[in-house]
Amino acid sequence: MRKGILFASFITFISAVAQTEATDTISTRQLDEVVVKGEKPQVKGKDxxxxxxxxxxxxDKPVTNILEALGYMPGVTNNNGMIWLTGASNVTIILNGELTNMPLQNLYQLLYNTPVDRLKNVEIMYSAPAKYHVNGAVINVVLKTPTPLDGLQGQVRAGYNQAHYGSYGGVLAATYAIKDWTFDLNYGLTRSKSWSREETWSNHLYDGKRTMIEDDMRRIGQNWNNTIFASASWKTLKLTYNGQIISDSKSWSLSSGTLGNYTNAYNMLSPVGYHNIALRYAAPFGMTVGGDYTHYSENRSQSLFKDADYLLGSENRQAIDRWHVYVDQQHQLGQWQLNYGAEYQHSKDHSSQHYAMSDNPDFDDILSEDVASFYAGTQRSFDWGLSFNLSAKGEYYHNKYQHNWNFIPQFGATYYKTPKSIFQLNFNTQRIYPSYWELHGGTSHINNYSTIVGNLQLQPYIQYDAQFNYILRQKYVATFYFQYGDKTTVQLPYQSPDAMNLIYQTINMNYKRVVGLNLYAPFGVGYIWNATATANVFNQREKADHFHDIGFDNSKWIFYGEFSNSFKFSQNCPVSLTVDFSYISPSLQGIADLSSIWKVDAGVKWQFGKNRCCELDLKADDIFNKWSPTMTINHAGQDYRMKVRDMSHNLKLTFIWRFNGFKPKETNIDTSRFGTGK
Structure with a gap:
């Protein structure tokens, strides 16, 4: 848990670019001895x-799936499988313009299972129009649509990942279209085993004297992960199923130090299940209606031992049922587009926590939540170069603790007169809600000293984001951004003055403010060397008048830099190499300061077989094992330090076989004007 807290903390303010230049060129046309070449634009802008x-x-990258590919986009960083966007407090990933309503872990697993060959392009919306039913920034992953001429297409992927322990898995992805029907299947099975280490030093002030409590914790986890995505479409009617089943899930934390030797064992008493089924229909007169149902279930036990002595245990259950419906309407009124709609979501969370041999109170709650909203928006393009989209949404939120109305405006504009210069301005607001589990106020024990405590008083917070982008020659991007989170949340350790107890609890701060500039520049030498340099400089300030019984006001200038390179020996060489460098200067999270970190990644990609239908990728991440920060708290009597080790150090080997190459089969029909796989 503490590793996750620290990892999420330094990622949230490292919204930077990781990208390499692509020198994909339009097909060369030879006229006698005249050769005409044109560089394909990397970045375009509109609305x-x-x-x-x-x-x-x-x-040319050793990239096999869409999740890994997203990290090479302007303004996007993929850090150990977590996606962040420069200048955005958070980002939602959607597929083909449709919100999946999947938990983040499930969505990332789906993207990891989806071959990069399925990708058509990606849209970045710093301020997503309300018609997408998403507040804030959006990355829209647009996939290729199969046609009947393509036949059955797909790929099989198998991989092995060696970190401290080995993990392995495979993916089958296939598409098929016939007449008005389109089918899509994606199945992945992964066996994972993880390991991490955390060293902590807590110089605790209690009863007028300091006591140093040292702890060295190793965390081990394992599971089988089954992920299924299946869809069937008939004309404009689409049925989709998303599912994830995690079985044989176990984890242990083994700690030794001042207080003795502890073992914390976590077991899933039944498979973790996530199931979502969605139906969507687009009418020919501009109306779209849809709905989905989601069921999530988890049943976990915890047992805490000191040496061989059983100290306490608990059983945690969570069952969530969520229904979501929406209707959208779009009109074209001359050069103006008008859109409006409404949506409603109802969820029921039945969670419980029961203890054995503990004074902590049990709970068994049913928490219902209702969110209803309606919106109206418009967009327009002018001949003199300006295009924009504007929308406003009214949202009503209700649960047994609170109910409120929210007004959510959104604006995005592009000025595009020539390809040399594109200007974009975006602004949006959103309300961020806490997790279901935190609102129940349960307590989990790490050992006799450290506990994780829920917060019944935790409030949602309002986030304001604004960005200004300048795109030069459709490849160089500069982003100036401003973020302000009013009563934003943070989870950090706190040394209690009333007992020898270290508390982890999510609380509301006064605010978090970030202002910065991100620069992205691709360059290279022909096909031999392509590179991208990224620099992100920003000032971050976080303030809380009431962090438990103390306050803080922490600010710092932070730098993120990356230099990404790819090499080829000849234009048609089947082998390409990559070497990437990343660096983050000392940074902060709330009351805590984080040390600088750096890493070097390298990889090789080899394509072979008939029409290069096979591919072998070898990639080493964080070769020198330096991408792990140290967190230090030294303020208002708090004296704490934590060092996390082995966060991203690993070696990955992947084999891919593409059947039908995700391209149309050879026929006697001229298909040059059809299909999307070009």
Whole structure:
């Protein structure tokens, strides 16, 4: 848990670019001895939306899936499988313009299972129009649509990942279209085993004297992960199923130190299940209606031992049922587009926590939540270069603790007169809600000293984001951004003055403010060397008048830099190499300061077989094992330090076989004007 807290903390303010230049060129046309070449644009802009040619950018990279590919986009960083966007407090990933309503872990697993060959392009919306039913920034992953001429297409992928322990898995992805029907299947099975280490030093002030409590904790986890995505479409009617089943899930934390030797064992008493089924219909007169149902279930036990002595145990259950419906209408009124709609979501969370041999109170709650909203928006393009989208949404939120109305405006504009210069301005607001589990106020024990405590008083907070993008020659991007979170949340350790107890609890701060500039520049030498340099400089300030019984006001200038390189020995060489460097200067989270970190990644990609239908990728991440920060708290009597080790150090080997190459089969029919796989 503490590793997750620290990892999330330094990622949230490292919204930076990781990208390599793509020199994908338009097909060469030879006229006698005259050769005409044109460089394909990497970035386009319209209506406040940035369209990125991601397939061209990653074609020489050792990238096998869409999740890994997203990290090479302008303004995006993929840090150990977590996606962040420069200048945005958070980002939602949608597929083909449709919100999946999947938990983040499930969505990332789906993207990891989806071959990069399925990718058509990616749209970045710093301020997503309300018609997408998403507040804030959005990354829209646009997939290729199969046609009947393509036949059955797909790929099989198998991989092995060696970190401290080995993990392995495989993916089958396939598409098929016939007449008005389109089918899509994606199945992945992964066996994972993880390991991490945390060293902590807590110099605790209690009863007028300091006591140093040292702890060295190793965390081990394992599970089988089954992920299924299946869809069937008939004309404009689409049925989709998303599912994830995690079985044989176990984890242990083994700690030794001042207080003795502890073992914390966590077991899933039944498989963790996530199931979502969605139906969507687009009418020919501009109306879209849809709905989905989600069920999530988890049943976990915890047992805490000191040496061989059983100290306490608990059983945690959570069952969530969620229904969601929406209707959208769009009209074209001359050069103006008008859109409006409404949506409603109802969820029921039945959670419980029961203890054995503990004074902590049990709970068994049913928490119902209702969110209803309606919106109206418009967009327009002018001949003199300006295009924009504007929308406003009214939202009503209700649960047994609170109910409120929210007004959520959104604006995105692009000025595009020539390809040399594109200007974009975006603004949005959103309300961020706490997790279901935290609102129940349960307590989990790490050992006799450290506990994780829920917060019944935790409030949602309002986030304001604004960005100004300048795109030069459809490849160089500068982003100036401002973020302000009013009563934003943070979870950090706190040394209690009333007992020898270290408390982890999510609380509301006064605010978090970030202002910065991100620069992205691709360059290279022909096909031999392509590189991208990224620099992100920003000032971050976090303030809380009431962090438990103390306050803080912490600010710092922070720098993130990355230099990404790819090499080829000849233009048609089947082998390409990559070497990437990343650095983050000392940074902060709430009352805590984080040390600087750096890493070097390298990889090789080899394509072989008939029409290069096979691919072998070897990638080493964080070769020198330096991408792990140290967190230090030294303020208002708090004296604490934590060092996390082995966060991203690993070696990955992946084999891919593409059947039908995700391209149309050879026929006697001229298909040059059809299909999307070009």
């Amino acid at each position: 406040g939306i940035m369209v990125v040619d991601l397939p061209g950018i990653v074609k």
